Each structure stands twice: as C-alpha cells, then as structure tokens.
Amino acid sequence: MESDDDSNHFVPHVVHIEEGGTVTWVLESGAHDTVSYHPDNADLLPSTSERRMPEETRPWRSKLYRTRGETFERTFEETGIYDYTCAVVEHGHGPDRGHGPYGHHRTHEATGMVGRVIVGWPELDSDAQPALQSPADGLPDAAKRELEEFNERTRAELEHPDEH
Template sequence: MESDDGTHHFAPHVVHIEEGGTVTWTLESGAHDTVAYHPDNADLLPSASERRIPDGAQPWASEFLRTEGETFQRTFEEAGVYDYVCTVVEHGHGPERGQGPYGHHPTHESTGMVGRVIVGWPDPDSDAQPALRAPADELPEAARDELEGFNERTRTALEHDDDH
C-alpha cells in the first residue's frame, strides 16, 4: 500500500496464490485499508457493495493502517478471483475511512486504488467469478479502468493455464 506524488496504489496490483495461501498487505506510505467488494462492506464505502468476490466467500475489511510497516493478513482457502479497494478519503482534516462526514471528498478508489487476488485456478467464466464481470457504472472511472484491465489479464492467465 503506497502513496506517492498524489497517487495511491497497491503494489503489486494483482497477485496469484495457491489455495490456502496468505496475502500480507504492508503499509509502505500514506494511510490505507483493504476492503473486499462485497455488500457486507457497504457501510464503509457504498461502491464496495458490489460483490466482486466468489459467492459464499467471506468478505474482509482491514483496520485503518496509519503507521509505515503495519500489516494486514488474510488466508484464502477457496479458489476464485477476489477484488478489493482502499476506502480511505483524505481532506484537510486528515485521512479517514469511507465517505464519513466529508462525503464530497474522493476516496482512494477514485484514483484507481483497487487490487485483485487470484486464488488457485478458478473457472474464468464471469458467471462463476463475479470479479470477472464488467465493473458497475457507479464505480469511479479510474477504478473501473483498473478492474477492466485486471479482467483482461486474469482471463488470459486462466485460459492459458497449461503450466500449472
């Protein structure tokens, strides 16, 4: 999780792990969180209510990370494609989560701070993987563009899985 020169991003943007693998998000700079796109997280960010993780998978929402080196870990037991977002908004009063009382300030999602975890070798059909569907029009343009790019790269990788 990084902030530099007015941009915010997860690095790498996409990771591919085996079932049972753990992803560790580490705060390198700025203030960030990692929140699954799932209806259970709509209270943190309305656009997070779009389900972009496998049906039946448990969503996550990290704590707000403020100190460089802080981490959040999640183990992924179920094969699938999981999309997540940073819900932090920055304004003159400092960073906070989601829209908060300053709802007119954009979140890091508006700068395209989204990421993806691919677990195992799931079916690349968008009916089986909600994350592979076109992103909702309600998402900020930068987030939609990133997710569409993820979709192209993910489908290519999963359809050419002869090496696994």
Template sequence: MNNHIPTRRHVLALGGATAITAVAGCVNSSGSQPLGGADDEGNDDTSNSGDDHNHDHDHELGHPEASIEVSMESDEDTHHFVPHVVHIEEGGAVTWYLESGAHDTVAYHPDNSNLLPSSTERRIPEDTHPWASDLYRTEGETFERTFEESGVYDYGCTVVEHGHGPDRGRGHHGHHRTHEETGMVGRVIVGWPEYDEDTEPALRAPQADLPDRARREFDSFNERTEEALRHGGHR
C-alpha cells in the first residue's frame, strides 16, 4: 500500500509550525539503563552499530504502540531511519516521513529483489506480504503501512546517490553505494511474537549477501529485540 497521507508531521510541515523532535528506539527493562546502545543522557551509543548519529528518543521497545512515525533522514554522508527499531500493536500502523534527503522503505523479501538485490532471503514473517514505497524526494512526503500480523519485519532504503541525483534499484552490486550499505535499515516488531528463528526469519543471523554495515545493524537489532520480547514490558 502506498499512500501520501497528511499525517500530523506533514500538516505541521506544511503549516510552517515547529517540527516535532524525531525519536529513536531503545529498550528499557524495569528501570535499568536503556538497552540497544543508549547512554546516561538518552543518546544512542554508536559503539555497536557504527551509527555516528545521536538521536533523541522516547519510544521504548517492549511497550508496543498503536501507531508510530519513523523519519527518513540524511546528514552529510550518513542516512538513517529514526527510530531504527519500533514496536507496535497488532493492527498498528507505521508512517514513514521524509525528513531530509531522498529515501524509500522496502521490505526484505525476494519479490523486492529487483529493487533490493540483497533481499534474496525474506526477513519478514512467512505468509505476509512485502511492501515497497515510492522514492521520496520532497520533504514531508509520507508512506503508511498497517501491520495486521504479529512478527518481526526488516526493511531498508535502496536509494543510491550518483552524479545524476538519487536513484534506486541498482543494489550494492553496482558502482555506487546504496543507503543500505551505509546502514540505513530498520525493523518493525509487531505484537508479541515468540523469539524463534524458525518462525521469524528476521531473527536469524543476517545472510552473507547483505552489506557489512547492514549485517552489523541487524545483529544489534536482534539483541534489542530479544530483550524486548523475552524480558521487556508486560503482556
């Protein structure tokens, strides 16, 4: 489903109002320091994932929300989904909005291999349908998806920067680096799936054909997801 929906963020942007601060995911278990690399000030610790941004956050994994917004951002040579990992209820919605740069959101599924060559193996639950947004270039553009099925869903940005401007569909086997190669990948946890690699492909070790930076990010996501599903929140 591909929608350009005037979300709260979009309306504020069009109205010239002050933008709402983007949030980045963390796990907080029973009052302990947030996991997934957050320091005492609430900023992401970059030591595990190679992420050289600090992101403010107030979204806690282990506490699924009915809906959430994820920004798509560029800053110099780095690109990010913020929050990187989100936790929503079954039937909940995620709205991606373009904060800066040019980006898309594409699920890891063989059906998307023409856009994302590294998606030869699915990283979303079995018997669920993948998504692939348009390429967004205008600040404030949005894409929304409702997630009806419990599970863990991974996605990335396929955009590649070259002399003719942003494009997509070439994958990391081409001559220019994609945003996926810089670590612009994300995860949606829906409901309370079992932490089981047999039923949740996203929880398996990242496949060898993924770019190195994306593999490191998914390893980090798996640690945070395990903490959220096995120890976080109250069912």
C-alpha cells in the first residue's frame, strides 16, 4: 500500500495465488486500509456495497494503517476473484476511514486505489465471479477504469496461462 505525489495504489494491483494462499498487505507509505467489495462493508464506504467476490465467501476489512511496515494478512481458501479498495478519505486534517458519501472529501478509491486477488483457476463466468461484471455506476470513475482493466487482464491470464 503506497502513496506518492497525488496517487495511491496497491502494488502489485493484481495477484494470482493458489487456494489456501495468503496475501500480505504491507504499508509502504501514506495511510491505508484494505476493504473488500461486499455489502457488509457499506457502512464504511457506500461504494463497497457492490459484491465483487464469490457469493459464499466472507468479506474483510483491515484497520487503518499509518505506520510504515504495518501488515494485514488474509488467507484465501476458496477459488475465485476478489476485488478490494482503500476506504481512506483525505480530510483537511489528514486521512481517516471513509464514512458516508463522497461529498467534498476525496477517497483513495476515487484515485483508483483498487486491487484484485485471483485464487486458483476460477471459471470466467461473471455470474459465478461477480468481480468479472462491469463495475457499478456508483463507483468512482478511476476505480471503474481500473476494475475494467483488471477484467481484461484476468481474462487474458486465465484463458491463456502459458503466455503470461
């Protein structure tokens, strides 16, 4: 999780792991969290109410990290595609976790700070994998652009694994 100049991002943006693999998010700079797109997270940031992970899987939300080197880990047992974002809002007094609508405060999600975890070799069926659906209109434009690009990259990776 990084911040530089006017951008915030997860590095790498997309990871592909085996079932049972663990992803570790490490704060490199700025103040960030990781929040899955799932209706249970709508209280934190309304745009996260769109489910962008498999139906039977549990959502996650980390705490807000402010100290370089802090980590958050999650083990992914179920095959599927999981999208997430950073729910931090930049207020005049500094970063805080998102609560409520965007208003005049800019979220890190609005800068395109989204990421994807691909677990195993899921079907490329958008009914089975909600993350492969086009992002909802309620998402910030930068986040929608990134998620659409992730869809293209994911399809290419999973359809032709030997070429990547």
